[in-house]
Amino acid sequence: MDWYFPTELKEVPPLLKKEGLAPHGGGTGLLRTGLSRLKGLVDLSGLHLDAIEENNGSIILGSSSTYSMICRTLMQKDPGSILPKALSMSASTPLRNRITLGGSIASFPIWSDLMGPLIALGSQVNLLKETETKHPVEYISGNRELLKGSLITGIEYKKEWPLSWYHRHTRVAFDYPLFTLTILLKIEAGRIADSRIVVIGTRNRFTRIYELETLLAGRSADSPDPVDLMEKMPELEFPERKTASSGQLNCLLKVWLRRGIREITGGERT
Amino acid sequence: MSDLKNVGRSIRKVDALSIATGRALYTDDFPLENPLSLMLLHSPHAHAEIIAINTSEAELVDGVVDILTYENTPHTLYTTAGQGYPEPSPYDYRMFDRKVRFIGDRVALVAAETAEAARKALAMIQVKYGELEAIFDPEGSMEPLAPKLHGEDAYAPLPVKYDPLRNLAAEVELGFGDMAKGFSEADLIEDNIYHTHFASHCAMEPHATKAYFDEKGRLVVITSTQVPFHVRRTLARVLDIPLRSIRVVKPRIGGAFGGKQEIILEPMAAYVAWKHKRSVRFVLSRKEVFTFCRTRHPFRMRFRTGYLKDGTITAMDVDALMNSGAYGAHALTVLSNSGSKMLPLFNKIENVHFLGRTVYTNTPVGGAYRGYGATQAYFGFNQQIDIIARKTSQDILDFAKKWHIRNGETSEVFRILGEGKEGVEQYIGSCGLDECIDRGAEKIRWYERRDLHFSPVPEKVRGVGMAISMQGSAIPLIDMASASMKMNEDGSFNLHVGATDLGTGSDTVLSQIAAEVLGVSPEKIIILSSDTDLTPFDVGAYASSTTYLSGKAVEKCALNVREQILTTASQILEIPRDELLYGEGRISDRSRSTEVRLEEVCLHALYTKDQYQIQSCASHVASESPPPFMAQFAEIEVDTQTGEVKVIKFVSAVDCGRAINPRLAEGQVEGATINGISYALHENYIFSDNGRMMNDSFWDYKIFTAPDIPEIHTIIVDSEEKTGPYGAKSVSEIGLNGPAPAIANAIYDAIGVRLFETPFTPDKILRELKKL
Amino acid sequence: MKDIFTINGQRIEYEFDETDVLLDVLRNNGHYEVKKGCGEGECGACAILLDGILVNSCQILAASVRGKEITTVRGLGNVHDPHPLQEAFADTGAIQCGFCTPGMILASYALLKENPHPSDDEIKQALDGNICRCTGYVKIFEAVRLAAERMRKNV
Known part of the structure; x- marks a missing residue:
């Protein structure tokens, strides 16, 4: 395997055009997927x-x-x-x-x-x-x-989302999350003006829950009442795991969505 | 004994600085000249016959020196369990076999000049398997039609019940009193089945063995083991080479917890070395440690307890089924201990019956694991007594105090149930369990927390639970430890012990005992442990034996040396021996007007007249196994929406006799406790339908790291065991017994849900709460 | 391939394979104080400092190190002149088997360099990549607190 150490960005595109060459940043991802398919690595550390x-x-x-x-x-x-x-x-x-x-x-x-x-x-x-x-x-x-x-x-x-909330669902602190949940919110004049809700870990890797974003829009920021929203939440598809079924993950996701919305709009963190 | 100078002090571990500065050598840190790299091919099938192995292509790989299979290795049957001779475990294992019995089982071994060559060759070995039906469920293992793992040739070297043709790896039964009467008198019967699961030891150092030849052509085996002398004995037998040609050296060990009481790598490594007269390096990957090494034996335990409305227990019937996995390492003794370390705790029960069976299945192999059956047994036991206490409206603390064994008391079980033979009668000489219960309860604030269902936020509820347990200290009349010692001109002493420091601190504790006897500071004791050429015999580090047993051998040995010092001093001072005082570093007459320093004593002995070396050796066999006692308390919080259980605070109060080094004793309890909490909540083997462990890395087999650690308190209760060195008993295993049941009892206290199966994962809680 | 490494202040040339990880290169060249507990980045036994930053040497391709300074636990002190952290780990009983200790001490060192007065939570967070199976971590936290205190006094 060959190593390349470009010092200018323009050197990189021709290298990456070649078959079997990949960029090397920290190396953690490459070492997990394996190096056997690769012919060379283009180290990015000289590119600032x-x-x-x-x-x-x-x-x-x-x-x-x-x-x-x-x-x-x-x-x-x-x-x-x-x-x-x-x-x-x-x-x-x-x-x-x-x-x-x-x-x-x-x-x-x-x-x-x-x-x-x-x-x-x-x-x-x-x-x-x-x-x-x-x-x-x-x-x-x-x-x-x-x-x-x-x-x-x-x-x-x-920089337009001052309100944010994040949950990673793990067994212990150092663990792969079974899913992560990101909630961003904008509140204008006491009402939820806009939101982004993204789940990582679903069958398609990520799911943006547009339905919920729509439902939240215009609600009072004081009591967004997540309970009734959860009834309208679509079931997300998670890959089947030995440790947690898709049903269980949906159940957990709803719990954390409710908590997230409650907390981001000013409720207590649990 | 308040005038103790060394015992009872928390001195630094003697190897601490060499470890902290990166100088201490572990097995794989010993440089060898051009060692062969050894690498294993593992079975992809849970149960199969090897129809053919073709290694010819693999042998052509540049650098490959040899490939071992069942076709070219000794067929001697043995057990990988590193136990005394003859072992109580069945001989059902060969270096290689034509049958594979679990996914991960050994198939072939490549010896090559480089690891790359070995890896390359492994992929080129062609094996034709004839798949056999596999059995994973221990419940069905003894069914007549169940597939059988072992043939008629497997046997038990001791006269114990063993029937491989029924997949029965061990059986233990005991009873006393009248069970029918006990149950007929009972107002109520509590009948429950408890399950405990697989776990890996997760010693940070993966199993490793190196071997080379010394200048005389003797084979030196450096290995990460708890049992260097058992390794030497087993190697000589399996390889059929003279024992005198083998030297086993135990360097620093990177944790063991029972997992290295197994002789797994050494026979293969030594065989390659001996055959090719080459040095070898054999180090397992973490994945191999998970899938190929040993686990905690899973248990199914049914407790049937008859009792009166006032809580009087009239009968206790225990039916245990232990899953041995594919081989019978510790099959009998872990099973025995699940009875013998549990039943005596409630010695006032008059009618007791215990039936235990260990069965083979096509799953990873069980072995010794800190707690050794007691951990599995106490999971059910402590919930059973929590249930009965609640149903008879008593506080479990009072209930436990009413029933547990006390000073001067005995239990029939001690006499009946030993390890592969009858037990040894013993009367308890030290029991501080009441104080453990009281002080632990105070620390956890038991009476301010119990039955309160305290809820800091609406969806979370807290609860507290307790568990008590006992263990043993060495195996009585079976285990032997020895020590030898000589004196040097500066008043220092070389202490050589067979005892095996695994990181536990036994080198330090044994040095403190010797220093105490000899009236010197511990720096004057130069300890060397576990080298079969240099140190006398010791069974090794298991059965919670080192402090109690090896400590006593050191004490005896040092007392002999002390006696010689006094005799020599008597010659120098011309004062009768009986009129001398042994002080710190010096011997004097009673008025302390005339004295001689230790240095002078040694110089006199070595150089003056009729010269001799002040030296001694001593052995010790214990005639009993005094149990340490412990009460452990958990405060937990259940998230009733997500099912997560979080330990808020955990208290362990232990009676381990006198703690020779309190800080190291605390460390043993803390390590065992965190292992136990992690086991109760998360650690588990997850299997595919065909028996493959799917979470065979630290990425998926989750153990606690720093941020997961709850508030931990350890209380060492003062106690004095007359038979132990300076009053000491054992401490290293017992801490693992309480976390699972204490947490289970706390979960019940919080939310009224009883979990009969470990680990307490969120899905189980949610299902019980009908939320899944 | 060949490259020059700076390890604990010493410059030295090693030969290694293009796909070798730094852990193997260090161990193959006598740096046994860097331990291999899993080879997968999960246990932290192989942790070193790379230009002062804590990393798992099993997760770094040796070829990418180029000119960066490597510090192992031997670089902090020795038996005759130990670093306060090494002393504190010995004094508090934070060392049992010690296989995690070199990585644990380096993680603590990286923390105290940035934050001489860490809270308990900050200590836990800083050690989150280093597994210890022996101690239950309790005495390790104590060691870091003690070393921090001693180091503050010495400055």
Whole structure:
């Protein structure tokens, strides 16, 4: 296997065009999926893709930013942001120090702590192939062939969701979540103006619960009454697991949705 | 004994700094010259006959030196259980076999110049299997039509009940009193079935063995083991080579918990080394530790308890079924201990019957695991007494105090049930269980919490529960430990013990005992443990024996040395031996006006006249096995919407006799407790329908990490066991017995749900609450 | 391939395979203080500091290390001159089998460097990637608190 250490972005597209070459960020994802199919790795560490910036109300995250870097920086640049809430609980300290944003988007595991928040935030992914293009992360997640031969250079999202809530459903602290739940809310004049509700871990990896977003719109932020909403919640399809049936996960999801909506609108955290 | 200088002090572990600075060597840290890499091929079938193995292509891989299968290895039957001789476990195992009996079972071993070559060759071994019907459910294992795992050749080396043609790996029955009378007198009968599940030891160091030849051509085996002397004996027998040609060295061990009381890798490693006269390295992957090594034996235990309305227990009938998995390692003794470590605790029950059976199934192999059957038994026992206490409107604390064994009392069970033979009669000489119960209750705030259903938020409810237990300290009249010691010119002593420090701290505790006897600081004791060439025999680290048994051997040995010191001092000072005082580092006359320092005593002995080495050795066999006692308390919180159980606070109060090193004793309790909580709530083997363990990594087999740790309190209750060294009993296993039942009892206290099956996963709670 | 590694302040050239992980390269070259407990990034026994940041060396391809500084537990101190954390682990009984200890001490070191006065929750969070099966963690938390206190006094 060959290693390439580009120092300029323009060197990367021709490399990734070659058969069997993959980008190397932190390496944690590559080591899990295995290296045997690969002919070479393009190490991204010389490209300085780890900047985290704020520009015109948008946050721009370089793809080599690790979870730890994102948590540390965003706590200052975007306090209240969903991303540190989600990523600070993900995996473990030594892994958060190594897992990169780009690698996580590219591999999108079913237990991802990153993708729920990114989808909910409406993030755009910056891709470099021959040219630079931008795509909504939700679109990329459904059209993963876009990533082939491309380099994820970073993402950006607008700082427009001051209210956020995150739950990862695990057995112990250091665990794959069985599902994650991201809720973002905008409240205007005492009413819920807009919301994003995303579940990771369903059969299609992620599900945005549009039905619920619609139902929430316009409700009083004081008493969004999640109980009646839950009756209208669609059953989500989870992959069958030995440890938890789809029925059980739906039941749990509803519990956490109710709690999330209650807490994000000002109720007590349980 | 308040004038103790070393015993009872929490000194640093003697190996702590070498470990903390990364200098301590574990098995795989010993550099060898060009060792062969050994790698196993495991069975993909739960039950199959090997029709053919073709290794010819694999042998062509560059660097492959040998491939072992049942066709080219010794067929000697043995047990992997590292126990005394003859072992109480059946001989049902060969180095390799033409039959495989669980997914993960050994099929072939590649020895190659590099790990890469071995891995490559493994993939090229062609095996044709004839699949056989498999049996996974222990309940059906003894059915006449159930598939049989072992043939007529398997046998038990001791005269015990063993019937492989019925899949019966062991059977134990005992009884006394009149069961019919006991049950007919009863007002009520509590009849429940309890299940406990598989678990892995999860020692952080995976099993590892290295072997090389010394300059004289003797085979040196460095191995991660609890039983170096049993390893040597077993190797000599299985490989049919002279025992004198083998040296087994136990280096630092990265945790064991019973999992390394098994002789799994050593025969294969030694065989390759001996055959090729090469050094070898054999280290398992974490996945292999999960799937190929040993587990905690799952149990089904039915308790039938007759009692009067006032709570008087009139009869206790226990029917135990233990799943041995594919081989019978510890099949008899774990089963025996599920009775012998539990039944004596309520020694006032007059009518008792216990029937236990261990059966083979095509699942991973059970083995010794901290708690050793007692853990499984106490799960049912403590819920049973919680239920009866509640039904007779008594506080379980009072109920337990009324029934538990006390100082000066005995139990028929001690006499009847031993390990592979009759037991040993014994009277309890130390029991601080009442104090354990009282102090534990105070710490958990029992009377402010019990029956309150305290609810910090509407969907969460808290409860408290208690569990009591006892264990043993070594196997009486069977286990032997020994120590030898010599004195040096600076008043220091070399102490050589067969006892096996697994990380438990026994090197430290034994040094403290020696230092106490000899009136020196522990730094003056230079300890070396577990090297079959250099140290005297010890059965090894199991059955909660080291402090009690090896400690006593060290005490005896040191007393001999002390006596020699006094004799020499008497010559030097020209004062009769009986008029001498043995003080700290010096011997003096009674008025302390004339004295001689230890250094001078040794110099005198070594260099003056009729020179001799002050030295001694001693062995110890215990005539009884005094139990430590424990009361454990859990405060838990159930999320009634998600079914999650969270331990808020856990208290363990232990009577372990005098703690030689209180901090290390606490550490034993804390480690066992967290293991127990983790076992009760999460740890489990999840099997596919064809018997494959599906969660064979730490990613999926979840054990607690730092953020999961609840508030933990450990209380060491003062007690004094006259038969132990400086009053000590054992402490390392007992802490695992209480967490599962204490948590189960606390769940009931919180939400009125009784869980008869571990682990307490959210789905079980939700189902009981009718929410699933 | 060959590369120069800086380990505990010493520069040294190692030969290794393109797909080797750092853990194997370190152990193959005598750094036995870096332990292998799972090889899957779950147990933390192989933890090291890479440019001062705690990482699992089994989850890092050696070829990607290039010029970064590696610190193992031997880099903090030795038997004759131990680091306060090494002393505190010994003093509190935080070491039983010790297989997790090198990783545990490095995780604690990384924490105290950033945060000399950690809360109990911060200690737990910082050690969340290091499994210990012996101690139940209780004495390890105590060790970190004790070391933090001693280190604050010494500064």
